[in-house]
Amino acid sequence: MKGFDKRKDQVKKIAMKLKVLIVFLILITSCKGVSQEKETSSETETQKTTAFAVQKTEAEWKKELTDAQFYVLRKAATENPFTSDLLDNKKEGVYVCAGCGTEVFKSATKFDSGTGWPSFYEEIEGNVAYDVDYKIGYKRTEEHCATCGGHLGHVFEDGPEPTGERHCINGVALKFVAKN
């Protein structure tokens, strides 16, 4: 009889452990479910906010832009450093999006960052928008034209005064309009 009780106790203990395990598994799966749901909803939010005023099909953009402009603006590629004609441009004027002509940077905010890409310490407020990308393994703030969504470059926090920002921009994504 004692042996029977002992076995009964063992069975009870095993059943208890199983219950704990099941509850644990349910918790893990439900957490995963929630986080996946969140990811999906944030994707939808991004899609909603990417309703840009200027919208064209990929074929239309390809037709209008040079290959280099297309890959940078529409595919978020990065031009090789020290290749842009605008890198050393010190003329007074405004830099516009090469995709749609929206004014994105003023010449007064341009500075030599030494990186090989045209750099600005401030954007023309409201004319660019930001996103986050993890393309090269760490978090970066991506910057794009707020009108057509064209990729411009990235923003870093190691720029000069007065903002401390370094807008690291692909020259090919810009066009310079000199002040008359």
Ligand code: FE
């Ligand atoms: Fe644009």
